[in-house]
Amino acid sequence: MQHELLDLSPVIPVVVLDDATDAVPVARALRAGGIGVIELTLRTPAALDAIRRVSAEVPDIVVGAGTVTTPGQAKQAADAGASFLVTPGSTDRVLDACFDTGLPFLPGAGTVSEAMRLAERGLTALKFFPAEAAGGLAYLKAVAGPLPQLRFCPTGGITPENAPSYLALPTVGCVGGSWLTPGDALSAGDFARVESLARQAAALA
Numbered sequence: 775m776q777h778e779l780l781d782l783s784p785v786i787p788v789v790v791l792d793d794a795t796d797a798v799p800v801a802r803a804l805r806a807g808g809i810g811v812i813e814l815t816l817r818t819p820a821a822l823d824a825i826r827r828v829s830a831e832v833p834d835i836v837v838g839a840g841t842v843t844t845p846g847q848a849k850q851a852a853d854a855g856a857s858f859l860v861t862p863g864s865t866d867r868v869l870d871a872c873f874d875t876g877l878p879f880l881p882g883a884g885t886v887s888e889a890m891r892l893a894e895r896g897l898t899a900l901k902f903f904p905a906e907a908a909g910g911l912a913y914l915k916a917v918a919g920p921l922p923q924l925r926f927c928p929t930g931g932i933t934p935e936n937a938p939s940y941l942a943l944p945t946v947g948c949v950g951g952s953w954l955t956p957g958d959a960l961s962a963g964d965f966a967r968v969e970s971l972a973r974q975a976a977a978l979a
């Protein structure tokens with residue numbers, strides 16, 4: 775179940791919305807471009823409403839909540855209709871709250887010890903964050919030696935240019951990135967650009 779999150783799409787779009795009314799057009803644009811998943815980050819007051827709208831109005835996309843950093847946010851996101859959760863890092867309290875929701879989730883890990891602690895709790899599909907800053911490709915290749923059972927969604931600094939090298943690693947199931955929904959496109963209501971960026975990202979498969 776957890777590992778299936780890595781198989782939804784070559785790229786999980788990490789989306790920051792200031793205006794919840796953008797949520798449905800953004801989700802539809804991603805879907806039209808061939809991306810079947812959206813991670814709406816809990817970084818803005820609009821996020822929970824955005825999750826509610828997408829889960830109600832865009833049934834053909836899998837909507838998750840990202841940037842879950844407190845136990846309360848895990849529950850709020852589940853109540854809003856999120857189908858999965860993503861955390862940037864992993865504290866015991868946030869992990870407990872994520873488990874309590876019953877939803878699949880990608881916990882964030884940036885070190886080997888964090889990854890090992892998560893594996894002890896049965897979590898072997900992880901968000902590697904912040905991917906480029908924490909060591910990038912070389913780091914993931916090194917970790918695959920002692921911990922080949924772990925699979926990753928590297929996120930943070932991923933671009934259309936470096937994504938193919940990550941996706942070529944056997945331990946990488948997908949990557950995450952915010953480049954599909956640039957702030958200037960969203961503020962201009964340019965959902966056609968989102969669709970076009972999604973189409974390019976979907977072709978990375």
Ligand code: 3PG
Nearest residue numbers: 788929930931932951952
């Ligand atoms: C995240 O929250 O996962 C990152 O902020 C996304 O990183 P990016 O903006 O470098 O893609």
